Amino acid sequence: MDPILSIRGVGKTYASGLTALHSVDLEIRRGEIFALLGPNGAGKTTLISIVCGIVNPSSGTVIADGHDIRRQWRQARARIGLVPQELHTDAFETVTATLRLSRGLFGKPRDDAHIERVLRALSLWDKRDSKIMALSGGMKRRVLIAKALVHEPSILFLDEPTAGVDVELRQDMWRLVRELREQGTTIILTTHYIEEAEEMADRVGVINHGRLVLVEEKTALMRKLGRKQLSLHLQSPLPAIPPELAGLPLELSADGSTLVYTFDAQGERTGIAGLLRQLSAHGIDFKDLNTTESSLEEIFVSLVRRREPQEDAA
Template sequence: MAPILKISGLSKVYDSGFTALKSVDLEIDKGEIFALLGPNGAGKTTLISIICGLVSPSGGTVVADGHDVIRDYRAARAMIGLVPQELTTDSFETVWATVSFSRGLFGKPKNPAHIEKVLKALSLYDKRDSKVMTLSGGMKRRVLIAKALAHEPEILFLDEPTAGVDVELRRDMWNVVRELRDGGVTIILTTHYIEEAEEMADRVGIINKGELMLVEDKAELMRKLGRKQLRLTLHEPLGALPEALADHGLELGKDGTEIVYTYDSQGERTGITTLLSDLSQNGIRFKDLDTSQSTLEEIFVNLVRNQQ
């Protein structure tokens, strides 16, 4: 199946000489949730703005479901919904009016049933006659999503969708995003909440200094780059680790009552089996063990730090 979004050699150099994007190549499949991660100034918003027709590229192409965003911009733009970072809404309009107006901007005929469906999905239907200015910050952000969905796009961009939203509402919005994906909408999100990407994304892209450093299936990324640790709580504290265990790269912690073994996925089976055997041969007994794995945030921070 052809990707619903194909980006080839995309670059952007501003008049000041600043290079915001450096020959970005990316393909996104229909019906996936793709998380684009990167520090401030990495190029995330520039990339989204070019795809959505808000910024002109310096080079390269973007094709949305077969439509070039430059040559066939009307058809391409109709495929795309954008939820920006900023809370820009028609404050004096009602929720129903502002969402309906957004649909009309794309030349779509009136469809009250669709507007009702969107508002109910976002828990906004009870507020349909309320002026946007009277809503809380979290509700206003839901209105932005409703406006982006009003014209029934196939691709939805969420630029920091839960910024300034409390934890409970953030999780509610995660559920909304999953339901949209299950309904066939392709979701591309940028976020500073890396647990958001870890919770929701199918694939992850990391961008820094205008370059797409990697694109990887989330589970595979964590398998390949994630660090794992085995912590063994000892029956009796050790003053030092025996020389015979030096090859394992162990650390002694908690006043000698804990041994920490760090390993990657490739060496998991043989490494742990050999370690436990060597511990037994050296008369070291443990009463408890615990394992942990690095988070996506730790992987992200290490990748970005290594590029600096």
């Protein structure tokens, strides 16, 4: 299937000489949820701003749902919805008027039935006649999403959508994102909350210092780069790891009561089975065991730390 969003060789260098992006290549599949992760200043917002037509790239091309964002900017922009981090609209307008205006700006005919569907999906219907200035922070965040959806885009960017919101709203937004994906909308998510990516994303991209470090299926990434640990709580403490086991990735707790075996997914079956056989052969018994595995956050931190700083990014 052709990608719905194709980013080829996109770079951005500002007049000051600051290079925010270094020849980024990325393809987003139609109907997927893609999480773009990176520390502050990594280049996430710059990349999104280029795709959405807010910032001009210094090099490269972007094709959004079959349309070049520079040569066919009107058609491309109509297919993109952006949920920014802050709401910029007339504080004295009502919620409904704001959505009608946003829809009209994209050349869409008035459709109050569609606006009602969007407002109901975001639990905003009861606030339809309220002025923006009278809304709570959480309700304003919902209006941001409604504005991005009202012109029926096929690609939706969520830039830190749950930053500073309460747990209930975050759960509501996760539910909405899944529903949008089920309806065929492609979602690109940037977030500082790694659990959001772990919970929802199909694929994960990591950007750092303006370079795309990695793009991988979420499950494959966690399988490939994740680590598991098996903790064996021993029947009797050991003074030290027996020399015969010295070649294994084992650690002994300070009090000698717990052996910790670290392994990856590929070595799970043979590694654990072999370890247990060797422990039994050396008369080492255990009374309990438990396993833990790396979270996506731990993988993300390790990936970022592997990269030596090269140039500042915005």
